[in-house]
Amino acid sequence: MPTRFPLSVVLSLAGAVALGPLAAQPLSRVPATSLRLPAGPPATTFSTTRAFPSLAFNGPLALVSPPGATRRLFVVEKTGRIWLIPDVTAASPARTLFLDLTSRVATSSDANDERGLLALAFHPNYASNGQFYVWYTLNASTAVGGGLHDRLARFRVSPGDANAADANSEQPLITQRDEAANHNGGEILFGPDGYLYLSLGDEGGGDDTFQNSQRIDRDFFAGIVRLDVDQRAGSLPPNAHPAVHPGTYAVPSDNPFVGATTFNGAAVNPSAVRTEFWATGLRNPWRISFDSATGRLWCADVGQNSREEIDVIVRGGNYGWNYREGAIAGPRGIPPALNPPNGRAGATFIAPIWDYPRAQGQSVTGGFVYRGPLHPALHGHYLFADFVSGRIWSLRPDGDNPVSADRVQLLATDTGISSCGIDPATGDILLADLLEGSIKRLVATPAIGSTPFPAALSATGAFTNVATLAPAPGFVAYEPNVSFWSDHAGKRRWFALADTTSVFGFAADGAWTLPPGAVWVKHFDLELTRGDPATARRIETRFLVKTTTGVYGITYRWNDAQTDATLVPEEGADQTFTILENGSARAQTWRFPSRAECLTCHTPAGGHALTFNTRQLNRDHAWAGGTANIITALAQAGYLNLSSPPASATLPALAPAADLAKSVELRARSYLDVNCAMCHQPGGTAPGWWDARASTPLTLAGIIDGALLDPGGDAANRVITPGDAVHSRLLQRIATSDGSRMPPLATRERDPGAESLLLQWIAALAEPPAPRPASRLINLASRAQAGTGANVLIPGFVIAPGADKPVLIRAVGPGLTQFGVAAGDALAQPALTLLNGPRVLAINTRWNTAANAGAIRAAAVRIGAFALPEGGADSALLVTLPPGPYTAQATGLNNTTGLALVEIYDADSPAAPAPSRLINTAVRAHVGTDANIVISGLVVGDGALKTVLIRAVGPGLAAFDVAGVLAEPVVTLFFGSQSVATNTAWSAAPNAAAIRAAADRVGAFVLATGSRDSALLVTLSSGAYTIQVAGANGSTGVALVEVYEVP
Known part of the structure; x- marks a missing residue:
């Protein structure tokens, strides 16, 4: 991660923690040499097997269960039937016909025919309203002519029979003429927002025959649409189109192309825009799915002659077909209108997360992000297959970034996989095999030669006496400040390291870094009579082990004799206890988590070991050598990467x-x-x-x-x-x-x-709240590359009406080396020029040669700015300015370039500040990658909360004829070292209306609805903040970063 420079206050934090005096060492470190846990979970191999051997289907294409169902599974056949398996847990599951549309569906028995009944989705409130939706092809006559059509339709379940649909209840929403039999897309599902999402192919043929893939003002092809089938208040009627059945659905008002007047840099008629589109530029998206944990939308797009691709779909995203195929050039080159030399806004294509060549497969089948209990090795991985090659893969995501080959694993091989599904009872991975006419199950077996988990707690080496829970040497007992709620259970904890050299990486805020091999043990006791410790029964003992790539978790279930505990199966288990509570007996079911469920809580974002952080361990503990703060004891014993323990009073808890x-x-x-x-x-x-x-x-x-x-x-x-x-x-x-x-x-x-x-x-x-005086923006700063010509670093700031304002302005280059910036990367000789419009007010090229160098030094000390080297070539100005707008231009002497930090401080005395204040700053700079992203900062002084509008403008600069703009700026706000807010498209933010209103109030220029410019509207307490601006997917270009005080 690049170095962050919020301001001088934050820059100096590394040396700001007071160190406490060393006391007698309460804890001594010894290695936990008795541990017998594997360094990583045992390797697993996968294969497929028939899930329901007695059931055969005619071209199964989709496997779906209604919301909340735990036994019911629906199987969609391409030829037009939907079958229901009422109870997948039955010894011999049976099926019953739920809906027969064979007389309406246009298809054939040929597996390569892409027509048919393609998808099924149940309404989120299916249990109460009985509504479900299908997507199928049919032969029909409509206003645009007769022949093949695609239809989205709503049906209802039969009022008197939950196992049968009412075939006469069909209500079409969209019926669209289709000129070709292939590329019909084919997935419908409801998102976490309750809206219906439908994936659509490009109409068929080859090379985008009908030129639908880069159009939003024609028909419903080559993208994903998002519909409000409940027609909620605030949603909009769709624009007129022959395919739309009026009054059957509405368009969510935050769809990205609502009100659009341009697309790919060309004008479009707003009344002709298909405002239903959520994303565009797809060839034949064959299965989309939402990650049940993150809400991220995944899509598998079938390629033509070169690449199959996996995409993460974002609002308004354009995935490039047919100018792109996967991550390479598509069959059509980008025309000049989309890539003009003057840099005006054109098409911005989003690269796939993963793509693969035809040598590995020829028709991708999308799956889902696995969050089930049975396969912890696959937890959080995206599963997908290839229909032709039969390869079934797992992909380990890296946020929204394209992944490298080492994150994609081949699991098994089985041709003809047309869809993936989930067993509603077990969470098992199911696969529809179109060619065999069967439903498969992905099963795992331990790989030959892998190290198994110990079968009993006594075999783990964690305890010298399991019956008394006497920990083995090297296991250190501890307790956090606050314990996770565990259903009335009492808990004990230990941690261990097998050697005496590995250390934990201390952080005052946020997660600590954890060495591979670290082990944590948590033991649970449950009182069978609530409130009576004498009735406590040992229930469970869990282990969390740090590996080189993450963590794994296993747990042990105590026997009735309370003498030992046995390994819980991979899928977890339940046990019911009789609890006496308030004089009455009742049942309490205890959950032993599956190995995948362990990873649901022990997340990378959470730091994996959830109690090993400063806020949890900043407390006193009774050690064998006396009572002492846990962090102090760990540091003194050599468990932390600190030479001295920090004073506990300086740390949060x-x-x-x-x-x-x-x-x-x-x-x-x-x-x-x-x-x-x-x-x-x-x-x-x-x-x-x-x-x-x-x-x-x-x-x-x-x-x-x-x-x-x-x-x-x-x-x-x-x-x-x-x-x-x-x-x-x-x-x-x-x-x-x-x-x-x-x-x-x-x-x-x-x-x-x-x-x-x-x-x-x-x-x-x-x-x-108690009244507080108004706060001030007392420091605004930007760190970026200072180039030449159009790429000089140009921060601007505004002083509000009132009295004159003393301001300290600094352009730091060589002085950055004290914060880890390489001397060769820093701007060697920054020249600082202060302007009011075109008028030059002051220039400095070396601060300590200024006539008021003593005042500059004193002002820096007074306001807490880090000290500039006395003999350095950094520049600074201390000036008193009347209200108005100013720019502080940073360049390199003799056209040198490099990294520079430009700071603007309110230099008023905190005791008697002038009535005027800094209210706005902006910097236009080139946004690079890694250490060359743009980093701005601000400090809010003591007093009332301060509302601030932060904008990172890239595409919006095209209106001002700026060349080489950053296509998709990502703005992230940090407090200390932690990210607290981020945005990638301002009009997709939940407070987009407030962002627009704030921009109007402060007089900022208008950002187009649906643009990829980003913005944050936040209310800040006093303190130092950092603003980081980077390009999505590593893109680069010119951006304007603005900070406005919002009255």
Whole structure:
């Protein structure tokens, strides 16, 4: 990750932590040499087998279950029938005919014929409304003529028979003329937002015969559309088109091409735009799926003669067909209109996550991101197949970035796989085999020669006496500040390292780095009489092991004699206990997590070992050598990469709910950090926008009045609504007893303490805050490449009306070397020029030669700026300016180039600041990759919260005839070292309307709806922040980064 330069305050943090005095060492380190756990999970081989040997189908194309179903599986046949297997768990599963459309579907028995009944999707509320949707080809006569058509239609289940559809209930939504029999696309599904997504081919032929792939103003081909089939308030009617059945659906108002007047740089008629499009530039997307954890939309697009591709679909994305095929040039070169020499906005194509040549396969079949319990090695991997070659692969994602070959693994081979599905009972991976007419199951077996897991707890080497839980030498007991809720169980914890040289990488904030081979043990006891420790029974002992690439988890189930524990199967297990509670007996089911479920919580974003971080370990603990802070003891014993332990008072700590000396806000946020943040944070696996980390300022966490992806049927719901528990969706999800309760894994009992704590916090949030004086933007900075000509570094700033403002401006090049920037990369001799419009106000080329060098030095000390080397070639100006706009141009003497940091400080005395203030800064610079991305920073002074609009403009600069713009800027806001907000397309943000209104209020130029420019509207507490601007997928170009104070 590139070095971040928020401002001088942040730049100097590395040396700001006070070190405490060394005390007598309370903990001594010894190696855990008795450990007998493998360094990684045993290798696995995969194969396919018949899932339902007694059932045969005629061209199975899709495997679907309704929302919430645990036994029912529907099988779609290409020829027009939908079969229901009512109970997949039966000893000999049977099938019943659910719907027969053979008389309507146009197809043939030839497996290569791409016509037929292609897809099925159940409405999210199918259990109550009985609605489902199909996509099929038919012969029909419509306003555009007779012949082959594609149809999206809605049906209902029979009122009196849940196992049969009402064939007479068909309501077409789209019936479109299709000039060719191939490339009919073919997937429909509902997204986490409740809208229907439909993937569409390019109409067929070859080389995009009908030229549909780069059009949004003709027909419904070559992309993915997004429809509101419930016609919610705020959605829009579709533009008129012969294929549309009026009144059957609406268009979500945030679809990317709503109101579009251009596409690929060319004008389009807004009334002719197919506003239903969500993404374009696809050839024949054969299966799309949403990741159930992240909401990310995956697509497999069948290639023509060169490449098959896997894409992650984003709002408004153009995937290039037929100018691109996979990651290479397509059959048609990019025409001049799309790639003009003057750099005006044209087509921007998104590269596939993965593509492969025809030598490996000739027809990709999309699958899904596996989140099931049976195959932990595949957890979080995207599974897909090739119909022709028979290869079945797993792909380990790398965010939204294209992956390297080492992240794609061949699992098995079986030709004719037309679709992937999930066993609703077990989470097993199912495969539809079109050629054999069968449903297959992907099964795993341990590879020959791999090291198995120990079969019993006593064989792990973790305890010298399992019956007494006496830990082996090298296992260190510890307790975190706040424990994850575990259904009333008590817990004990240990960690171990097998050697005396591996260390944990300390971080004051965020996750620590973990050495391979580190082991954590967590043991659970459950009181059979609630509140009586004497009735505690040993239930489970879990292990988490750090590997070279991640972690794995296994668990052991204690026997009735309480003498040992046995390894729980890969898929996990359940056990029911009788609990005496308040004088009454009741059943409590305990979940032993599967090995895949372990990875659902122990995420990379969460740091894998969830209790090994500063906020959890900054507490006292009773060691054999005396009581001491855990971090201090670990450092002194040599477990951390520190020469001296940091003083605990300087470090953050979580607060348990029972610590009434701490604020209710800190205690509530500590609960959320421990129980939710492993998924709910930027880069986490949970969809949505809120951030559960306690380190994220509350104003940036998206919690208070935070927007929801799923409002739970009530548009008034928010994540937390101050003073309103009824409309606080977070509390609803924690306090429910149904399958939607959070946290979602390894817990089935409600947490009354957490519910009470959150209720207190919600009530406290309604209390008006104490009045505070207005805060100021006291520092604005930008770090970027200072080039020549059009690529000089040009920050600008605005002083609001009022009194004159003293300002310190610095252009730092050589001074950056003290922060790790190589001397050869830094701008050797920055020249700083201050302008008001075209008028030059001041110039400096070496700060310590300025007439007021002493005042510059004193001002830097007063406002906390890092010291510039006395003999260095950095430049600076200390000037008093009247209100107005200014630019501070940084160039290199003698046309030299390099990395520079330009800082603009409000140099007023904090005790008596002038009534004027800095209200805006902007920098236009070339955005590179790695260390050459643009990094801006700001500091908000003490006082009231400050609302700020941050914009990273690339495509929007084309209107000002700027050449070589950054096609897709990504803006990320950091607080300290942690990412707290990010955006890649401003009008797709949940607060897009507020962003637009704020831009109007501050007088910023208009960004086009649907553009790839990015923006954040945030409210900040006092402190230092960093803004990072990079190009999506490693792209480069010129961008404008703006920061506005929003009144």
